[in-house]
Amino acid sequence: MRQVLKKVTLALVASAACSVAIAQADKWPSRSITIVGGFPNGSGVDIYARKIGEALTAAWNVPVVVDAKTGAGGNIASDMVARAQPDGYTYLFGTAGTHAINPALYKKLSFDVENDFTRIAILGDVPNVLLINPKKHPDIKTCADLLKLMRDKPGTLNYGSTGNGASTHLAGAQFASAAKVDMVHVPYRGQGPAMTALLGGDVDMFFNQSAPAIASVKGGRTIALAVTSPTRLSALPDVPTVAEACNLPGFVSTTWYGLFGPAKLPADISAKMSAEIVKIVSTPEFKAWLTDTQGITPAADPSPAAFARIHKEDLKKWAEIVKISGAQVD
Structure with a gap:
């Protein structure tokens, strides 16, 4: 009997937790969202992040603030978001630099580029x-x-x-x-x-x-x-x-932009943010802005799953290029 009661209690607790999560997602976003960028005002990252922020503000009628936390090749911004509360109100406008190059470039990082973040969407090839x-x-x-x-x-x-x-x-x-x-x-x-x-x-x-x-x-x-x-x-x-x-067949050197949240971001909030970002960047008007003014190729598949695959591939690719360059930062 006790085991039956225990199972019933656990089921009720799980159901209640699920109801709370759904309620939170229904209310989200209810206040200002911050997108942290690791590069200065006027940089490509800053320009794109502000464009995304304007579109999200229009879609959800909440302020979206872009906050530049520069320094250490974007690591300061990355560390800030890695440590942020996973409540859906803090995101990182990351790059292949911050999340694929820096792991090979820096001897030690204060965060794990794969496990301390939630991938929301890949935002284009730069x-x-x-x-x-x-x-x-x-x-x-x-x-x-x-x-x-x-x-x-x-x-x-x-x-x-x-x-x-x-x-x-x-x-x-x-x-x-x-x-x-x-x-x-x-x-x-x-x-x-x-x-x-x-x-x-x-x-x-x-x-x-x-x-x-x-x-x-x-x-x-x-x-x-x-x-x-x-x-x-x-x-x-x-x-x-x-x-x-330059008569260099096959030469390509591009990076990517991507939006990350902290690790353990609730799945429903992550999915809602991802869906809205994908909707924004997939419109003909936004794609035209990317290609015609920024020189950025829109992602063929902006989804978190595609983002995870590209990220994993790039960690290996950029490690090899960093080795060739001889670059190293303590």
């Missing part, structure tokens, strides 16, 4: 654009011109990046390895300082991420020699791929 300053190099019109100069004067040209081990650094390292050229890496603290260095003539080139790169090209401040994506970008249709322009 290429880099090979930029030069036309005032410093007026004779360079193509990637072939650049490679000829690099081979004529090995080790004399340099390239800026947004930081040691960032995608802007690793794209350059991949390029140097594939083209068999010697160029010097000069890391800066973010996109702004790196672009300032390029425009000021302190560096010869910059593999900048697509969104800020497109803005600088269309503004006439820089010239784009090539894009690191497998195909040309609709935002820069006249700019060839690295594979085309």
Whole structure:
């Protein structure tokens, strides 16, 4: 009899817990949501996160705040969200940098990129654009011109990046390895300082991420020699791929953006957030904004399951590229 009563009691407790969870999900979201980004205002991450925030605010009529917690290659923001309460009100706008490159780059992280987060949706494929300053190099019109100069004067040209081990650094390292050229890496603290260095003539080139790169090209401040994506970008249709322009068949260097929540986020809240994000990024208008202004290829499948598969594959891929680059951060 006691065993029967115990089983009945456990069933009632489980049923009550399920009812509470459903009630919580029905009420969620009832207050402000924060999306934490690990990179400065004006970066590609910041631009995209704010666009997502505006769409979520319109859909749910609650404020969505984008909070930039910069530093340590995005690790400060990642750590903050990994430690946040899994109540559905704090998310991370993560990247392949924060969640696939950094595990290989940093000797120790304060969080586990696979187990301390809930994957919500993958938000697109992000290429880099090979930029030069036309005032410093007026004779360079193509990637072939650049490679000829690099081979004529090995080790004399340099390239800026947004930081040691960032995608802007690793794209350059991949390029140097594939083209068999010697160029010097000069890391800066973010996109702004790196672009300032390029425009000021302190560096010869910059593999900048697509969104800020497109803005600088269309503004006439820089010239784009090539894009690191497998195909040309609709935002820069006249700019060839690295594979085309530099005679490097198969060359691709892209990363991704993705939305994460803390681990143990209730499944119903996670599913609701994921469904809304997928709905937003799948509209023709949003896809056009991504491709035509940001140079980002929308994810073919933004779902958490696809996100998990891509994340796992990228952990291995970027570990190999980091090894080639020799980059390491204590």
